Amino acid sequence: MSTKLTTADPQTETASSGLRRSLRRFDITAMAVAAVISFDTVGQIATGGGEAATWTAAIALFFLVPYALLFAETGAAFPQEGGPYVWVKLAFGRPAAALTTLFYWVTNPIWLGGSLVFLAAETWDGFVFHLGSGTVGDYAFKLLFVWIAILTAIVSLSRGKWITTVGAVVKVLSLTLFTVTAILYGAEHGFQGLSEARFTPTTAGFLGLVPILLFAYVGFEAPNAAGEEMHDPQRDVPAALGRSATIAAACYLLPVVALLAVVPADKVTGIGGFMEGVRLVFGVYGGAAGPLLTCTAVMFVFALLTQGSAWMIVSDRMQAMAAADGGFFARGLGAFHPRLGTPVRTNLLSGAVATVFMLTAMRLVHGDTGAVFGVVLTVAVTTLLLSYLAIVPALLFLRLRRPEVPRPYRVPFGNRGFVVCAVLVYAWILVGSWAALFPGVLESLFGIDYDFQDAWGVSRPTFETFTLGTIVVLLLVGAAGLAVARRERQET
Structure with a gap:
């Protein structure tokens, strides 16, 4: 039984009228796993040392659990195409929804053209085939990576979902193989990293890790952007979200602990830490280590590619629905291809943004690849977290102001439980957003030395x-988009 709500004007209904239902529970789970588990953040988290494992577990318990409860209920109750765009619009109106969607959406081409492509190129260069830095090969690899990810989002969802599903399987298998091999390596050579790791949590460690950990754990609601392409969202969304969140928590915590167990904390780097750990522990395989390492590197790059694809599939749908609803520039930007059933124009826009950001990062940021990686990842963290400053209150508004909407799944303890979860999640988002935008400021308030x-x-x-x-550029683009959309609505 589906819940039909009037969430947009007839133009929006036209944009989504040709959608085909192709996502079942397994597909939703796989898409969330493909999108949320981030190879690029495993090494970045591990740079926090032993306490990174402590904070990974703590934030999973006190952020991920209430976060999952909130979005499981809302995603099942409001399963319209566009997901978070629809939720914010119902709560706060079209302009707020359009700006929120812009921040949510732009995170992904920035991330694709930033940390994902940089990590993929660094891995390919170091373990598969030499590319160099700033060479023709380097540029060609990164451009191909970006546009293959975009093209896999353009194909019909009935086919594209299998690309992300394979990526999810490869990702989980790669992390499992590394974790098991690290245990074998430790049994043979000793867990030397553990002797240096300090698992006691500190304020400095918390402030340094909270933005990246929140970024690692958010996004399980993303498949709801394709809500009208699910067979039974009201039953499948809560179950799929619970499963994917559990898998993600394990796939972050276990590899981080394994990485820290075999690699000294001072030698873990954000961009190369995971693969360097793989290189080390694969020594237990003797002569087969080289081919296995190359194969793992290829799997690693493929998983990164499908991760970008998964986010393009869902976030482009959100942005397309905002445009089709008259909230962002021209309605035509939100048109879904009649045969493919995908928002091709928004897909191409994402590819253009990712390409521009990648080229800008390569040319304007001085320093080694690791420095560029950290900065571009922080930009993606910031824009995504900022979007939740509107999304989370919208969930609470819908819970309290739309009680008549059937809710197949409910957060335990009624409104009180929902409010507690929303407040807790919002507090985490506020801290993470501030720490990402202004690193070092909170540290100075606590008297912690911080060398920027x-x-x-x-x-x-x-x-x-x-x-x-x-942020400033996005606000200007958002204001222009709202103005153009308002003029178009007045003319029609």
């Missing part, structure tokens, strides 16, 4: 140019 250049590899002006500059 040493932490990021770039100066604060360069860092803030990328982060705050991105």
Whole structure:
């Protein structure tokens, strides 16, 4: 039984009228796993040392669990195409929804053209085939990576879902293989990293890790952007979200502990830490280590590619529905291809944004690849977390103001339980957003020494140019998009 709500004007209904239901519970789970489990953040989390494992577990318990409960209920109750765009629109109106969707959507081409492509190129260069830095081969690899991810989002969802499903399987298998091999390596050579790791949580460690950990754990609601392409969202969304969240928590915590167990904390790097750990532990396989390492590197890059594809599939649908609803520039931007059933124009826009961001990052940020990686990842963290500053209150508004909507799944303890979960999640998002935008500020309030250049590899002006500059540009683009859309609505 589906819940039909009037969430948009007839133009929106036209945009989504040709959609085909092709997502079942397994597909939703696989898409969430493919999108949320981030190879690029495993190494980044591990740079926090032993306490990274402690905070990974703590945030899973006190953030991921209430977060999953909130979105499981809302995703099942409001399963319309566009997901979070629809939720924010119902709560706060079209302009707020359009701006929120812009921040949510742009995270993904920035991430694709930033940390994902940089990590993929670094892995390919170091373990498969030499590319060099800034060479023709380097540029060609990164451009191909971006546009293959975009093309896999353009194909029909009935086919594209299998690409992301294979990516999810490859990702889980790769992390499982590494974890098991690390145990074998430790049994043979000793767990030397554990002797140096400090698992006691600290304020400094918390402030340094909370943005990246929140970024790692958010996004399980993303498949709801294709809500009208699910066979039974009211039953499948809560179950799929619970399963994918459990898998993600294990796939972050176990590899991070394994990585720290075999690699000294001071040698773990955000961009190369995971694969360097793989290189080390695969020594237990003797002569087969080389081919296995190359194969794992290829799987690693493929998983990154399908991760980008999964996010393009869901976030482009959100942005397309915002455009079709008259909330962002021209309605034509939100048109779904009549045969493919995908928002091809928005897909192409994502590819263009990812390409521009990738080229800008390569040319304007000075320093080694690791410094570029950290900055562009922080930009993606910032824009995504900022979008939840509107999404989470929208969930609470819908719970309290739309009680008549059937809710196949409910957060335990009624409204009180929902409010507690929403407040807890919102507090985490506020802290994470501030720490991502202004690193070092909270540390100074607690009397913690913070060397910005040493932490990021770039100066604060360069860092803030990328982060705050991105926010300002997005706000200007959003204002222009709202103005153009308003004029188009008035003319029609």
